[in-house]
């Protein structure tokens with residue numbers, strides 16, 4: 001690539017090929033009335049939390065580096081999950097946790113195994129860290145079939161040796177399909193893979209169980225969580241892993257010094273004091289999700305059951321990107337996942353406030369009937 005520097009001279013500066021931005025890496029950030037594209041909480045955090053954070057901000061010694069061990073935050077998270085502080089690693093969003101996992105355990109010749117369709121950043125971050133990806137396919141119900149798992153494992157071992165895969169990802173509930181893995185499935189996978197099994201539970205508060213229960217007996221298991229969704233703190237960027245202390249040590253080794261700023265450490269600790277409010281929001285979101293799913297059922301779309309704060313649906317024979325754009329034209333932004341593996345014609349909508357969901361549903365109904373009209377005119 002040829003760049004022109006400040007002095008006007010052209011010079012050749014090629015990025016690593018894996019560093020080129022891949023399609024779908026960023027969800028568009030458009031100015032719209034109704035934003036249902038990134039599965040955030042539809043409501044801001046409780047005012048009492050914001051007040052408490054503002055109060056503590058006044059006493060943070062901002063001229064000093066933050067606590068590198070994030071001692072108070074990790075102790076609070078450990079108490080919340082009934083584990084030891086040495087089992088908790090915190091980072092700037094769960095994406096950074098995943099990046100640290102791949103920096104520590106992946107890399108050239110040390111593949112990551114995953115099952116598509118799943119959270120796109122697992123494979124994106126793998127590639128960015130030089131980690132080869134061996135991808136299996138979920139079945140028609142978006143489950144990981146044991147035979148497909150065996151096939152993918154064998155492919156990884158054949159390509160990269162018997163210690164492969166170094167890291168395996170499951171996502172439960174899975175983004176963007178919404179299904180949960182059973183604990184038996186998690187147990188079965190960890191017993192078969194040679195390396196780390198990372199269970200991404202970004203939407204874990206919506207699931208009936210958590211792989212955290214298995215940590216005591218499975219030292220190669222890493223459970224990844226975030227404050228970006230139900231804790232309503234996407235703007236603060238905080239995620240964490242719960243794992244064996246030796247894994248936490250390896251993750252800390254690859255994180256940059258002082259990577260977790262002081263304000264975020266306080267914010268995470270304070271947020272955990274608002275568990276009741278968070279649980280009430282989860283319950284309200286689940287109720288709204290039921291209402292949206294039922295309303296989608298009355299439209300000519302295929303809908304998958306969800307255990308998260310979003311719903312996947314297929315608009316075929318309508319064109320996914322066209323429907324997405326027509327919704328955007330009505331100031332409703334959802335996620336176009338139609339070019340993700342196995343998701344042709346699919347879109348994903350986050351559950352918002354009741355009025356946002358109503359706007360989405362009426363816009364979608366309008367778009368689909370307008371498209372039907374134009375189709376019948378053409379015919």
Ligand code: PMP
Nearest residue numbers: 093094095119175202226228239
């Ligand atoms: N994992 C999954 C499955 C997600 O859907 C997301 C956010 N879309 C993340 C991880 C990353 O979340 P964050 O970095 O905001 O914690």
